[in-house]
Structure formats: C-alpha cells, structure tokens
Amino acid sequence: MLDRDNYNHVDAQDSSSAAQSGTSALTYGTLLAGLRTSTGEADAADTAVSRNRRTALRRFMRALDKHESDAVGQEFAEGFVAAVNAYREWEATQGTAGPTVRSRCSHLRYAQRLLAGFRAPPSSFAHALDEAIKASGRELTWLAQKSSIGAVTLGQWRRGLASPGSLRKHLPKLEACLGLKAGALLNALPIRAVRAVGYGVEGRARTTEFRERLRVRMSEAPFSLCEATESLRAEWRELLTFKTADIPRLHRERRAKWNSKPTRMCKPMQPAWCCTLDNGRVSASAHAAWVQVRQYLGWLQLDERRGGGGLSQEQTQTLARLADAKRVIAFVRWRAERAGGLNMGAVTFLHQVNSLLHPRGGWLTQAPSLAKAAPDLLAEGRTWAEHCAQTFERLKDFTRTVLQSAKPTRDVEEALRPLLDTGNPVAVLYDMLTRMERDMPPPSQPVRRATHQRDIALVTLLLANPLRIGQLCALEFGAGSDHNLRRHDDGWRLHCEAERFKNGTTTMTKGLRVELDASVTPALDRYVNEGRHVLLAGRRSKLFFAGGWRWDPTRPCENLEDRLQLLTARYIPECAGFRGHGWRHLLATAWLTEHPGDYGTVADLLGDTVKTVAEKYRHIERATSVKRFGAWARAKRSK
Numbered sequence: 001m002l003d004r005d006n007y008n009h010v011d012a013q014d015s016s017s018a019a020q021s022g023t024s025a026l027t028y029g030t031l032l033a034g035l036r037t038s039t040g041e042a043d044a045a046d047t048a049v050s051r052n053r054r055t056a057l058r059r060f061m062r063a064l065d066k067h068e069s070d071a072v073g074q075e076f077a078e079g080f081v082a083a084v085n086a087y088r089e090w091e092a093t094q095g096t097a098g099p100t101v102r103s104r105c106s107h108l109r110y111a112q113r114l115l116a117g118f119r120a121p122p123s124s125f126a127h128a129l130d131e132a133i134k135a136s137g138r139e140l141t142w143l144a145q146k147s148s149i150g151a152v153t154l155g156q157w158r159r160g161l162a163s164p165g166s167l168r169k170h171l172p173k174l175e176a177c178l179g180l181k182a183g184a185l186l187n188a189l190p191i192r193a194v195r196a197v198g199y200g201v202e203g204r205a206r207t208t209e210f211r212e213r214l215r216v217r218m219s220e221a222p223f224s225l226c227e228a229t230e231s232l233r234a235e236w237r238e239l240l241t242f243k244t245a246d247i248p249r250l251h252r253e254r255r256a257k258w259n260s261k262p263t264r265m266c267k268p269m270q271p272a273w274c275c276t277l278d279n280g281r282v283s284a285s286a287h288a289a290w291v292q293v294r295q296y297l298g299w300l301q302l303d304e305r306r307g308g309g310g311l312s313q314e315q316t317q318t319l320a321r322l323a324d325a326k327r328v329i330a331f332v333r334w335r336a337e338r339a340g341g342l343n344m345g346a347v348t349f350l351h352q353v354n355s356l357l358h359p360r361g362g363w364l365t366q367a368p369s370l371a372k373a374a375p376d377l378l379a380e381g382r383t384w385a386e387h388c389a390q391t392f393e394r395l396k397d398f399t400r401t402v403l404q405s406a407k408p409t410r411d412v413e414e415a416l417r418p419l420l421d422t423g424n425p426v427a428v429l430y431d432m433l434t435r436m437e438r439d440m441p442p443p444s445q446p447v448r449r450a451t452h453q454r455d456i457a458l459v460t461l462l463l464a465n466p467l468r469i470g471q472l473c474a475l476e477f478g479a480g481s482d483h484n485l486r487r488h489d490d491g492w493r494l495h496c497e498a499e500r501f502k503n504g505t506t507t508m509t510k511g512l513r514v515e516l517d518a519s520v521t522p523a524l525d526r527y528v529n530e531g532r533h534v535l536l537a538g539r540r541s542k543l544f545f546a547g548g549w550r551w552d553p554t555r556p557c558e559n560l561e562d563r564l565q566l567l568t569a570r571y572i573p574e575c576a577g578f579r580g581h582g583w584r585h586l587l588a589t590a591w592l593t594e595h596p597g598d599y600g601t602v603a604d605l606l607g608d609t610v611k612t613v614a615e616k617y618r619h620i621e622r623a624t625s626v627k628r629f630g631a632w633a634r635a636k637r638s639k
Helices: 004-021 028-037 048-064 080-093 098-119 124-136 140-147 151-159 166-177 209-220 230-244 284-300 319-323 325-339 344-356 368-373 384-405 425-438 446-464 469-473 518-536 560-571 580-594 599-606 610-616 618-638
Strands: 485-488 491-496 512-515
Touching: 028 048, 028 098, 048 080, 048 098, 080 098, 080 518, 124 151, 140 151, 140 166, 230 284, 230 319, 230 368, 284 319, 284 325, 284 344, 319 325, 319 344, 319 368, 319 384, 325 344, 325 384, 344 384, 368 384, 425 446, 425 560, 425 580, 446 469, 446 518, 446 560, 469 560, 485 518, 491 518, 560 580, 580 599, 580 618, 599 610, 610 618
Parallel strands: none
Antiparallel strands: 485 491, 491 512
16 A cells, blocks of 8 residues: 555655745645646547546545645656556455556656646746747747658647657757758757757767777778587686686686676676586686687688688587687787787786697697597697697797787777866866756656666766776665665765676685765755666565666676767767776876875775786886975075
C-alpha cells in the first residue's frame, strides 16, 4: 500500500514554499480541466481520449488520497516514478487488469508532460518560436504545410511541451517561412541537442592529432584477425588457465600471474571468452594480452605487399606463431612506422611474448605439442624447447634496443590543453557541471532527463573522487554491508574492497572507505530518487549506474567512458573531449601544480604507488623548481 503520510508531508512542504514565494500552487482541479481541453477540441466536446485521461488521473488521486482542491506536488515531479509504481500496486489490489493499468499509466505520463507546460517557463527555443509565430501572423496549419512539420508538433514546441528531435532537419524551412535568420531557432536549442553539421554551428568536429592519425591509418591499411577458430580458442583457454591458476600444473615465474575479479566488478569486455574463467571471474590482464596477440595474428594474414606477414588464415590460427622471432620483430617495426615511432605498446607486446617464451616458466616453452601447429618454425634436429629458448634470447636483445628508443607517440595532454592553459582547470570542470545543470531536460522527456541526471552524477563523483571509470561503473548501491556506494543520514560514503582496484601493491591494497564531500549529495540523491528508476524501467539491479533498455542489469554499464568524452567535448569550450584517464591526469596535474611534491595525496586519489606517481609527474616539480630558482636569482640581483 501507499505511504500517504509521506506524500502528504512532501505536498505540505511544496504548498508552504509556494506560499512563501507569493505564487499560487496548481491544483488537481486545474489539471483535470486541462486534460479536458488538451485534445484541441472545444470544451463541450468531451472526447473518449479526454475522458480516459481524466479517469486515469482520478484513479491516481484516489490511490494517493488526493482531492481537486489539493496542490499538485512532487508526485508529478522528482517523485513521479515512485508514485506511479505505488499506483500500480494499488490498482493490483483493486483487481484491475494489466492492460488497463498500463493504459492509465500512459495517460498519467501525458498529464505529467501537460503539467510541465503549466509549471515551467518556456524554454529559449519555445519562446523564440512563439514570438516568431506571433510576429509573422501566420496560422499553424500554413506553417505546417510549408515546413513539413505537423501543426500539433508546432503547437507543442511553441508551448514548451516538446523540443525538436529528428525533425530539427526541417528547422531551416520553418525559419524561412517565419522570415528569420538562418540558425535563429536552431541556436536557441539546448546545448545537449544534436545539431545538424554545418548549420548554425561550426561544421568541423574538434579532434586531436592522435585520433586523426588513427582514423587515417585504419582507413589506409586496415587489418584484423578473422574469427578465432576452435583450436586457437582452446590454446588460449589453456594459457588462461595457466596464467590465472593459484597453483598451476606447469612451472610459472613468480610475477607472471594474471589476477582476476568477479564479473560484477569489471566493465564488460569483448570478446568475453578470452578473459572469462570457468568460475565466472574476469581477468583484465588476459583481455589486454589478447588484444595485442590478436593484432599480431591479424598482421600475419596481411599481404606482404602491404607490409604484412603473408601467411594464410590456417597458418595463423595458433599461438605457436609467437615463437617466430623474425616475424615478431617485423611486426613491431611495421607498427612503429604506422604509429610514427616506437611506443610503449611495442614494449608491452614484447614483454608478453618474452614471458611466454621464458626458458623456465614460459607457457609456450612448456607446450611442445604446439610444434605441430607451426612445423615450419623448427629447424631440423632442434626440439621445441630449444627453439623457444633461442627465440627468447633474440627477442630479449631486440627488446633492449626498443627500450632505448621507445617513447609515447601521442600527447596525453593534447585534449586537455584548453583547460591547462587557463591556469585553473578545476574551475573549468565545475563550470562544465554548471552548464550541465542548466541544460537539464524537462520532465516531459523522462528518459533524456534520467540520462542527463546520470551524466551529472558521474561527473560529480569524478570531481569528488577520481576513480577509474571501470571502478565507478561497477559500483553497487544500497544500504547493506556488501554495497559500495551507501547513503547515510550525513551524506554519501564509498566502501570498496581491495579486489576492485588495480593489481599490485598500491595505496588501495586494503580497499577504500571514505566519506564523499557534501557537494555530491544533491546530484546523487536526485539521480537515485528519479533518474535511476526511469532507466531501470522496473528492472532490479544492484549497480548504481544504469544503462538503456538493452542494458543487462547484472553487468556494469559499458558506455560511460564514451559518454564522458562526449560530455567534455559538449560542455567545455574548444575541447575535443577526453575520457577517464585524461580526467584523472588533469586533476593530478592541477593538484601538483599548486602542491609541488605532494605525491602521497595524488597516489591516494589515483590508487597508485607513490613511486609511480613521482616518476610520472616529476616534470611538474621541475617546472616549479625553475620558477623558484628564478625568483631566488632575481632577489640576489636586487641585493
């Protein structure tokens, strides 16, 4: 049954605040009258649609113990989803058929959209359109014929009940009919609206040098491994078992183990078979290794005239090809030419291959049966173990050479430059959050509004505690001891076990238990009380961040990285957008710029070792040292 006392308490607060502000609260009687005339008919024409809408609202009022003189409260705003769910339960107790309940709920959603038009001031777009229509003196029917936009749709746009979606492509015609300048209506849309390229905004999308180089590279010489055969998958499964087992059957070097986590703690990775263990756990190291190996095996199938290995698909469907020193070296050199130099990805790949070829603990060395999959690799009279040992020594020497020349081939700060150049990048991020708040979709667009609330919750959490996106998207929400993100009377807290964090000895070795800053409370509360219910759409999930209708509620939401890049490009001026790694790097750089040498704080925030942070951000302290030296030298000169 409904908790009517709770709803009445909220309504009393709304009525009190309305009285204090000098405005009159909208009553259910007014809303019922609006439902009678909202079909566009005369008041005397009581259509079946309007009767059904009023019946649904009256049933809703009965469930909540409301009367026509009562003010409409939060049950049609942030508490709408919870109120409708409670209304469904009430109808079930009344024995109402399921299709009838669903139909009435759709009428309630219409009432919510109508109510939004009563309450909210018109948007800049609605205001601009209304003023233009009044100034032109044109009828909606005439404008509809000339602009290919329905008269009803134009009326909804004009009253602020809806905004252009796919029909925005007809806005140039509408502007011409109204005698407006090109872009006058389109530029009045919110920032979040997807605008037509080359119309009203800059036509060329901002990008970075690395992304452009990657796009050109893949279009000129694409290469990829065809679907892995069953035999290749079987080999990889043996390797996966060997690398992740607590007590492997074969000898394994001490630091050669791949750690794993429960599926619920990891963002989805594709293909799943390469990193999912029989017990359901997932190894991110296995997935990263497969990506490297897949690129190499795909290159082996590339024609020699295009710089590839020149082997057939059948010859490349085996991990034994990693013991081909000649082709491994050729692949590293070919990739360096495409990337504009030797990068650390090449070093990572070589270290992985060397680990598999280790004379004592390498998996390839201890799998002599692989020799049958690549018989052309073995010289006459040589065993597989001897061949692997020789390949290991050759690649070991080559790795030393690569290490001397390897360097990053992309500037990680390129996308961050507009923020770093301001001298106060954190303020820019808070300005971004302010723009997002101003850009909140109206309640008449519940899914878009819910997604926007989730975006704001993500950005707010990243500002309060810059964890990795993979860790954030796997956070579980609730009040139990097994939940990570918890709401207490005094705010929000994070309780994360060590298993959720990066492998190795870091500042997160014993987990994370912190109280989040009070600034996150409004955004997280709003998302939990409203947006999350809409995105879940009746489904149950422990995960804090919910996805769209195709999303699996048992798996973490997988598009938050892409979403963050889109949001930073949309709401930060002159920014090409960046992802979670760039966000963490930006905050670390900003902190160390103002607090030179405070590597401990950054290590705590990033969940890394103090040594790693000091090595990565030492250049910031060098710049600060030069400034201090300059000030010291000037003081000496004045004396």
